[in-house]
Amino acid sequence: MFGGSEHYPDDLPAPHNGTNPRDALDTGWDPSWNEQLLPSAVELTAALDCSALFATWGDEPADNENRPINCVTWYEAEAFCIWDGGRLPSDLEWEYAARGGDEVRGVPWGSAQEPSEHAFANYRNYCETDPQMQTPQCKGIAQIWRVGSAPGGDGRWGQSDLAGNLWEYTVDYFGPALDCADCARHVPMPPGTGRYAMHVSRGGAYPFDLGDGLWDRDFYYPTEPRSASLGFRCAYDAKPN
Numbered sequence: 088m089f090g091g092s093e094h095y096p097d098d099l100p101a102p103h104n105g106t107n108p109r110d111a112l113d114t115g116w117d118p119s120w121n122e123q124l125l126p127s128a129v130e131l132t133a134a135l136d137c138s139a140l141f142a143t144w145g146d147e148p149a150d151n152e153n154r155p156i157n158c159v160t161w162y163e164a165e166a167f168c169i170w171d172g173g174r175l176p177s178d179l180e181w182e183y184a185a186r187g188g189d190e191v192r193g194v195p196w197g198s199a200q201e202p203s204e205h206a207f208a209n210y211r212n213y214c215e216t217d218p219q220m221q222t223p224q225c226k227g228i229a230q231i232w233r234v235g236s237a238p239g240g241d242g243r244w245g246q247s248d249l250a251g252n253l254w255e256y257t258v259d260y261f262g263p264a265l266d267c268a269d270c271a272r273h274v275p276m277p278p279g280t281g282r283y284a285m286h287v288s289r290g291g292a293y294p295f296d297l298g299d300g301l302w303d304r305d306f307y308y309p310t311e312p313r314s315a316s317l318g319f320r321c322a323y324d325a326k327p328n
Contacts, residue, residue: 095128098170105169107177108324113258116169123162123309134313135159140227141315153233155253155318161286161309164256168321176322178259178287185250185290187243195242195249207240208251210297230293231315246320251297253318254288261285284309292316 099121106115125131135144137158143151144158159167161175168174176184185195192198196207205213209232235247242249261284286309291297294316 095131096124096126099124100166100169105165105174107174107258110177115174116165120162120165123160124166131163137313138315141231143228143231151228153235154228154231155234155248157231157253157315157318158313159256159318160311160313161256164319165258168319171321173321173323175256175258175319178257178289180322181255181257181289184242184244184246190243192243194240195246196240197243199239201239207237208291208297209237209248209293210251210291210295212294232293249290251291251295252293253290254292254314254316255290256317256319257287257289259287261287288317 100116102118103115107113125134132144132146135156135158136142142158143154143156145151165175186192187195187197190197194207199207201207205211209230212230232248232252234252235241238247240250241247
């Protein structure tokens with residue numbers, strides 16, 4: 088993370104980097120958040136190993152390089168996205184992408200019919216090794232699919248795994264759901280909550296039964312506990328011509 092562990096923590100976000108240009112309320116990276124990041128690469132690497140069976144991070148290249156990162160805090164997710172030239176999406180930006188914008192899809196893949204259960208999304212502890220298997224149970228990290236394993240379930244604009252696999256952090260604090268009159272808007276920090284305010288996560292994860300919950304909004308504290316079923320994706324603004 089952040090350009091490789093050999094550079095951490097020397098390449099932390101500059102103050103106010105990662106702002107959403109369409110959101111007047113977004114002030115980007117708050118330098119006080121640096122205190123919520125671990126002080127060394129050794130400690131960060133150790134913390135990312137939050138589960139003996141399900142942690143996907145490894146400091147050396149291995150078989151899990153294409154699985155989504157988990158066991159991260161909200162601050163680490165936001166810092167990584169900023170380092171990579173993006174930012175965490177707002178709750179509504181995430182939903183806009185998952186619903187296919189004005190198509191208002193019920194699921195990210197629209198009206199396409201799944202050839203079999205779990206063919207388009209990873210949920211209910213299904214195993215990646217055999218999409219046709221009838222027993223929806225497997226053990227260990229195989230329950231977290233490699234990114235893009237089910238291309239039939241991609242969203243309108245090509246985003247993979249919007250449903251299932253891992254919950255995904257957004258920039259919003261947990262609060263009432265908003266209408267998409269301005270999908271860049273984010274929910275500000277609730278008064279009196281400080282750095283412990285909970286953040287919205289979207290999309291479901293491998294242990295959950297999606298059912299009608301594709302649009303469920305869950306919430307996580309920004310630092311603890313680290314979860315093997317929680318990750319993130321970054322949003323990137325279009326570059327000016």
